[in-house]
Amino acid sequence: xxxxxxxxxxxxxxxxxxxxxxxxxxxxxxxxxxxxxxxxxxxxxxxxxxxxxxxxxxxxxxxxxxxxxxxxxxxxxxxxxxxxxxxxxxxxxxxxxxxxxxxxxxxxxx
Amino acid sequence: xxxxxxxxxxxxxxxxxxxxxxxxxxxxxxxxxxxxxxxxxxxxxxxxxxxxxxxxxxxxxxxxxxxxxxxxxxxxxxxxxxxxxxxxxxxxxxxxxxxxxxxxxxxxxxxxxx
Numbered sequence: 222x223x224x225x226x227x228x229x230x231x232x233x234x235x236x237x238x239x240x241x242x243x244x245x246x247x248x249x250x251x252x253x254x255x256x257x258x259x260x261x262x263x264x265x266x267x268x269x270x271x272x273x274x275x276x277x278x279x280x281x282x283x284x285x286x287x288x289x290x291x292x293x294x295x296x297x298x299x300x301x302x303x304x305x306x307x308x309x310x311x312x313x314x315x316x317x318x319x320x321x322x323x324x325x326x327x328x329x330x331x
Numbered sequence: 332x333x334x335x336x337x338x339x340x341x342x343x344x345x346x347x348x349x350x351x352x353x354x355x356x357x358x359x360x361x362x363x364x365x366x367x368x369x370x371x372x373x374x375x376x377x378x379x380x381x382x383x384x385x386x387x388x389x390x391x392x393x394x395x396x397x398x399x400x401x402x403x404x405x406x407x408x409x410x411x412x413x414x415x416x417x418x419x420x421x422x423x424x425x426x427x428x429x430x431x432x433x434x435x436x437x438x439x440x441x442x443x444x445x
Contacts, residue, residue: 225373252432263335263421263436264374308374317429318387321373 223247225322227309232328233299241294241307241325249314255283255294256308258324264308267294296327304329334358335437337422343443346412352440354405354422360435361428363405365397368419368439380405381429412444 224246233239245253252271256264270276270285270292282295294307306324313320335356344350354363365377379387380399394416396408405422419439425431 229371254432263438264434265436266433269432310374316387318376318379319374319434323371323373 223313223320225309225311225320227307227322227325229323230326230328232330233296235299235301235329235331237299238295238297239299239327241296241309241327243292243294243309243322245290245292245309245311245320245322247311247313247320250287251312251314251317253283253285253292254310254312254319255292256310257305258308259305267307299329301329301331303327335422335424335435337420337437337440339440340438341441341443343445344409344412345445346414348412349408349410351409352407352420352422352442354407354437355403356422356424356435356437357403358424358426358435360424360426360431361402362425362431363399363402364423364425364434365405365407366421366423368421374421378407379429386429409442412442414444417442417444 227243255267257267258264268283275284280297285292306326308324309322310319338353362381364379367375376389377391378397394411398406421439422437423434425434
């Protein structure tokens with residue numbers, strides 16, 4: 222079957238660094254996505270990885286290892302506004318549909 | 332108005348009612364999606380329209396009926412729903428059809444079925 226796993230909830234301190242992991246098992250692979258969703262709002266796109274390695278975009282970085290079926294989202298210099306759910310999604314086979322994880326709720330404490 | 336918009340933002344309906352959710356985008360995108368989001372569960376893809384043609388119907392009950400009259404508008408018609416259908420319904424769109432990388436989401440309709 223197809224499966225995306227990520228931790229349900231994480232807590233971190235303002236100014237610190239946090240890494241949110243995502244593991245996946247899918248039939249086919251055509252890219253991995255990270256989205257941010259604040260409570261009561263729409264998910265917004267953060268990053269896209271299709272090749273192995275690290276993609277850096279400001280305070281956020283995303284890493285992919287296709288051989289391990291593993292990705293992480295790294296958030297640096299955490300701010301209170303980073304409190305949100307972070308959704309991992311994999312585009313599987315030929316139909317381009319996204320398979321979504323349940324999301325990781327990140328709580329930032331002062 | 333820019334981005335993806337959805338109306339209404341909140342909806343409460345009885346099990347015998349008929350209502351419709353509306354999604355609109357003027358981004359020039361060619362693919363549009365309906366998702367269901369329930370608490371602590373992954374997003375569930377319900378329907379996909381690619382260049383106005385329905386390409387996916389992921390085993391969604393017939394009490395949900397989509398309509399895509401043009402590439403900018405998407406509707407979800409609801410009738411005889413069940414309490415377990417209460418959820419956040421999200422619309423999304425992508426440029427360049429379903430092969431587009433970034434999905435742009437609307438704010439969602441919070442549906443409560445009594």
